[in-house]
Amino acid sequence: MQRAKIKPAELAMRLLLLVCALTAIAFVLLITAYLIAAGLPAIREVGLASFLLGRTWDSTNASNPQFGILPLVLTSVYGAAGAIVLGVPVGFFTALFLAKAAPRPLAAAIRPVVGLLAGIPSVVYGLVGMCVLVPALRSWLDLPAGDGLLASIIVLAVMILPSVISLSEAALASVPREYEEASLALGATEAETWLRVSAPAAKSGIAAAVVLGVGRAVGESMAILMVAGNVPNMPGLLRSVRFLTTGIAIEMNYAAPGSLQRKALFSIGLVLFLFILLINILLHLAVRRGREA
Amino acid sequence: MARNARPALRRQLYSAAVRLLVWLSASVCCCLLAVLIGYICWRGLPGLSWELLTSEESLLQGTAGLLPSLLNTLCVVAVSLAAALPLGVGAAIYLTEYARSRRLTAAVEFASEVLSGIPSILYALVGVIVFCSALGLQKTLLAGSLTLAIMTLPTILRTTQESLRTVPRSYREGALSLGSGRWRMIATVVLPSCVDGIVTGCILAAGRVVGESAVLMYTAGLSTAMQDFSTIQGIMRASGSTLAVALYVYAKERADFAAAFAAATVLLALSALINLAARLAGRRLGRRQRRKKHPAALTRRQGGPHG
Numbered sequence: 001m002q003r004a005k006i007k008p009a010e011l012a013m014r015l016l017l018l019v020c021a022l023t024a025i026a027f028v029l030l031i032t033a034y035l036i037a038a039g040l041p042a043i044r045e046v047g048l049a050s051f052l053l054g055r056t057w058d059s060t061n062a063s064n065p066q067f068g069i070l071p072l073v074l075t076s077v078y079g080a081a082g083a084i085v086l087g088v089p090v091g092f093f094t095a096l097f098l099a100k101a102a103p104r105p106l107a108a109a110i111r112p113v114v115g116l117l118a119g120i121p122s123v124v125y126g127l128v129g130m131c132v133l134v135p136a137l138r139s140w141l142d143l144p145a146g147d148g149l150l151a152s153i154i155v156l157a158v159m160i161l162p163s164v165i166s167l168s169e170a171a172l173a174s175v176p177r178e179y180e181e182a183s184l185a186l187g188a189t190e191a192e193t194w195l196r197v198s199a200p201a202a203k204s205g206i207a208a209a210v211v212l213g214v215g216r217a218v219g220e221s222m223a224i225l226m227v228a229g230n231v232p233n234m235p236g237l238l239r240s241v242r243f244l245t246t247g248i249a250i251e252m253n254y255a256a257p258g259s260l261q262r263k264a265l266f267s268i269g270l271v272l273f274l275f276i277l278l279i280n281i282l283l284h285l286a287v288r289r290g291r292e293a
Numbered sequence: 294m295a296r297n298a299r300p301a302l303r304r305q306l307y308s309a310a311v312r313l314l315v316w317l318s319a320s321v322c323c324c325l326l327a328v329l330i331g332y333i334c335w336r337g338l339p340g341l342s343w344e345l346l347t348s349e350e351s352l353l354q355g356t357a358g359l360l361p362s363l364l365n366t367l368c369v370v371a372v373s374l375a376a377a378l379p380l381g382v383g384a385a386i387y388l389t390e391y392a393r394s395r396r397l398t399a400a401v402e403f404a405s406e407v408l409s410g411i412p413s414i415l416y417a418l419v420g421v422i423v424f425c426s427a428l429g430l431q432k433t434l435l436a437g438s439l440t441l442a443i444m445t446l447p448t449i450l451r452t453t454q455e456s457l458r459t460v461p462r463s464y465r466e467g468a469l470s471l472g473s474g475r476w477r478m479i480a481t482v483v484l485p486s487c488v489d490g491i492v493t494g495c496i497l498a499a500g501r502v503v504g505e506s507a508v509l510m511y512t513a514g515l516s517t518a519m520q521d522f523s524t525i526q527g528i529m530r531a532s533g534s535t536l537a538v539a540l541y542v543y544a545k546e547r548a549d550f551a552a553a554f555a556a557a558t559v560l561l562a563l564s565a566l567i568n569l570a571a572r573l574a575g576r577r578l579g580r581r582q583r584r585k586k587h588p589a590a591l592t593r594r595q596g597g598p599h600g
Contacts, residue, residue: 006474021387028408161322
């Protein structure tokens, strides 16, 4: 009995592939390390409390610059919440349409629409928002300027639609047919079955869709950079606002290397990263619970 | 009896309302897409011409030109795919063919999930610190492409992994029993039969790169002038805006909406094309996945009169 020897070339390939697999982990560690290393100095300089809870962001003031990101944090939270409130119902009902209500050929014809919406680059959404939505809001609501939180929320709601739809549809489609048949046999109407049987059975998948939508909304930068107005006010529905993402984006190309302003931008990045990590962990939990159920 | 067979009026109303909402939401989505595409084409198509696509912007004549942006886009897609493809495919092969430790697999999959959840503005920050300053690449297309390679890695990893899982075990066993080594088995049997998955991954990744703007704005520069792609050094040092970034520059910084909408039309056409290509490549993959899930049905059909 002789065990076949592993050839050196085979071993080398195996190691090479292992390295490839480990790069994904290495990238995550690298990103985390760099964001922490670049984000901490400004927080230390400004002070954690006055950085997170400061109500004014005035980074270019020569005599007395202020680095409080509370307005940015709140704007991101309100923006994501608004996008969810507007986008998730439409997305959920569209998913119901695709998975249950529509005749098959119609669903097959409409599914590519979702794919196309997902494929449109965010600058294009921003451009249309800037040229259609903002002037429309300005004239309908009789405002001096149409850009602000409301316009951003509408753009974000449209942008999270595709991911909400495709995830919820997958969850709804994987509900066992027997559940629905049992409900129909007991005399429930089709609509009652969708909302009281299918939707609760697909709960965790839909939760994952919502969490993913939150992640998209919090992380989006270019589209809302074009419609939010970008003044770091405390958030108000019709005010010009600045998000965490746009807070970085708007000053990044102008901040001098090594300045406190630039360091503070990296600190905003760190805060945003922590937000996204939290959302990711929630998503991971939702998906895993769905798999176990 | 017959009266009781119909649900009460309130329940009928409820059902009708739900049905109405469902149809309404679906039509809202369709209308959104139609309005978006219609509006962009309405404003962009008149300004679109062969000349615009094949010429450089000229300040003297006051004409716009998208050729440099198109070339930059092409360059960024090529370089970032060239960097991400071997890594992503290699990682997927290791995870499905070699890895025995479930913990390692779970860790890599979680890492790739995290990578795909990180917003592009954070990739921009990392790109600025790592590639532009620490590695000394400055603001170049190369730095932007490498940053995007990290961003697209999860897409390629996931689709390759999915497609590797559809390769029947019997293929592998056949190759191994003929005395082939594991890598030889992978290179000659497994990889050729999952090319469609890898291609799908590449197309999806290319789609993300074409539409990406935040990362490239800060790592690859904003110039709309022609870059030198004729020599290696020129490519290494080229710095400029891709189509998506150029759109932003035209719209927000120069308020040149004719050029912006022309760029948007091209961008829209590109992303629709990429979407279509991914759908076609993905369809082949999907067919094999279904076959893998229901092998019994297949053997029954192939079994002929004896089955």
